[in-house]
Amino acid sequence: MTxxxxxxxxxxxxxxxxxxxxxxxxxxxxAVSELNNxxxxxxxxxxxxxxxxxxxxxxxxxxKQGALEQAEAYGYLLQYIGPQRHDLEEQKRLLEKAIAAKPxxxxxxxxxxHEALFELAQERGISIITVDTDIASSSRIxxxxxxxxxxxxxxxxxxxxxxxxESAQVGVIIGSFAHNQSERLTALQHALAEFPHIELVDxxxxxxxxLKAAKMTVDMMDEYPHINVFVGLSGLxxxxxxxxxxxxxxxxxxxxxxxxxxxxxxxxxxxxxVGSIVQQPKTIGQQAIYELHLYLxxxxxxxxxxxxxxxxxxxxxxxxxx
Numbered sequence: 001m002t003x004x005x006x007x008x009x010x011x012x013x014x015x016x017x018x019x020x021x022x023x024x025x026x027x028x029x030x031a032v033s034e035l036n037n038x039x040x041x042x043x044x045x046x047x048x049x050x051x052x053x054x055x056x057x058x059x060x061x062x063x064k065q066g067a068l069e070q071a072e073a074y075g076y077l078l079q080y081i082g083p084q085r086h087d088l089e090e091q092k093r094l095l096e097k098a099i100a101a102k103p104x105x106x107x108x109x110x111x112x113x114h115e116a117l118f119e120l121a122q123e124r125g126i127s128i129i130t131v132d133t134d135i136a137s138s139s140r141i142x143x144x145x146x147x148x149x150x151x152x153x154x155x156x157x158x159x160x161x162x163x164x165x166e167s168a169q170v171g172v173i174i175g176s177f178a179h180n181q182s183e184r185l186t187a188l189q190h191a192l193a194e195f196p197h198i199e200l201v202d203x204x205x206x207x208x209x210x211l212k213a214a215k216m217t218v219d220m221m222d223e224y225p226h227i228n229v230f231v232g233l234s235g236l237x238x239x240x241x242x243x244x245x246x247x248x249x250x251x252x253x254x255x256x257x258x259x260x261x262x263x264x265x266x267x268x269x270x271x272x273x274v275g276s277i278v279q280q281p282k283t284i285g286q287q288a289i290y291e292l293h294l295y296l297x298x299x300x301x302x303x304x305x306x307x308x309x310x311x312x313x314x315x316x317x318x319x320x321x322x
Contacts, residue, residue, distance in 0.1 A: 045075045046296065048289070049098045051091065051108040052082030053132065054208065058261045059235050059281045063131065066285030067107065074293050079103070086176070086208035092117070099126060104296070107288050110135035110143065111178060127295060129288050133180035136304075141295055144288040146279050147306040148180045151258075152187025155231070155277045158311055159256055160195065162274050163229070171220045171227040172203040173213050173241055175234025184233050184258070201227055206237050213240025214247065221248045228253055235259035238273050260312055268314055275313035283307050 050067055052060035064080050071078040081098070083090040088111065095114060098106050099121050106121060108114075110130035115138045118128050122139040134143040159168075170192075174181050185203070192198045201224050206213035213236060221227060221244070230245070230253060232238035238257025245253055257264065257276040267273040284307050294301035310316075 046104040047077045047079070048105045048107060048292070049079045049081065049101070049103045050285075051094050051098060051106065052080065053091065053109055054086055055080075055082040055084050057235065059259060059279070063281040063285040066282035066287075067289050068285075070286040070289035070293075074289070076289070076293075078289075099124065102126070105129065105292055107131055107292070109133045109178070110138060110140060114138070127292060129292050131284055131288050133178050134304075135179070142288075142291045142301060142303050142305070144291060144305045145284050145307060146180065146309055148183035149187040150306075151277050151279075151309045152184035152233075153191050154309060154311065155184070155233075155256060155258070156188050156191030158275050158277065158313070159192070159198075159229070159231070162254070162256075162313075163198075165197065167197045168199070168229045169224070169227045170198065170200050170229045170231060171217070171224065172200060172231045172233065173206050173216055173237040174203060174232075175206055175208040175237060177205065181233050188231070188233070206232075206234070206240060208234060208236060210236040210240040210243065213237045214243035217241045217244025218248050221245075221250060230255045232257045235261040238264065238276065239267070242267060242272050265312070268312060271314070275311060278310045278312045280307050280310070 048071060050064060052064070054060055060082065068078050068080075081094055083094070091109070091111065092113065095106070095108060095117050099117060102124065103126060105127040107129045109132050111133065112135075115135060118135070118138045118140055121128050128140040130140045130143045131145050134140075134145065136143065172185070174185055189200060192200065202220050204216040204220060206216060213232065217230065217240065230241045232241050232255065235258060238255050239262055241255050245251055245255070251272070254274045255272065257273050260276060260278045264273060264276055268275065287305055287307060291301045291305060
């Protein structure tokens with residue numbers, strides 16, 4: 001694919017981004033207005049607000065599904081809000097508005113700079129549970145999610161099992177440097193450091209964007225043409241890496257990923273993605289509501305619950321053991 005075609009594709013993506021920005025603003029304004037619609041105690045015993053990192057991504061939709069099913073079992077009302085695209089400032093504003101709406105509890109990511117807001121929520125009698133990423137030193141009552149250090153090590157083990165001791169020059173795309181992904185990266189680096197024939201050549205961020213992951217892949221291949229393995233550390237990264245390798249006509253380079261989104265399984269079946277470390281967002285959502293229920297009922301609950309990750313490869317798809 002020529003550079004001109006890549007430029008056209010990127011231009012179309014910019015127009016798409018503008019469209020998503022407009023629709024995002026409409027959705028967020030609608031969601032915020034709904035926060036103030038308090039139900040009576042006869043309709044719901046508790047009201048919970050779940051704030052997503054990105055409203056419509058498969059990961060957060062599955063997490064919402066699990067949380068909603070468990071909330072309905074307890075007679076709770078669950079309200080789901082979030083930015084249309086990854087936007088830390090918008091997440092913070094939505095957390096502020098959620099606290100102002102005075103729900104019984106909020107489920108959200110534990111992000112840097114949210115500690116004071118968590119403290120404010122606690123002062124107002126609002127329970128906070130973190131999912132996906134945590135701030136253990138904050139006033140949140142519990143964390144439910146992936147053990148990202150273990151997941152990073154698991155990814156390194158998958159890579160070593162598939163590379164067969166061959167020399168590897170590795171390019172890494174990371175969605176962001178939030179706690180969860182930074183922990184994955186650190187664990188991956190630590191595990192691969194034991195193998196002198198493996199070198200992490202470069203690390204770039206996609207800002208949780210498939211388009212940017214593709215661009216970073218093309219840029220990395222231009223600067224480091226000797227890279228012969230790519231790793232994506234968030235859900236859209238491996239898909240974006242594939243797009244970038246297609247644009248650079250480097251389809252032979254193996255890719256390792258994280259999560260099972262969009263056409264991940266199809267790309268694994270085709271051999272374009274060697275394997276992926278898969279989280280269980282639906283279970284995370286269910287468990288978050290379960291721990292919250294225990295807390296609200298005055299029963300013993302777990303302050304930290306790790307939901308296991310799984311390895312997805314072509315062998316697993318065919319029902320074989322790795």
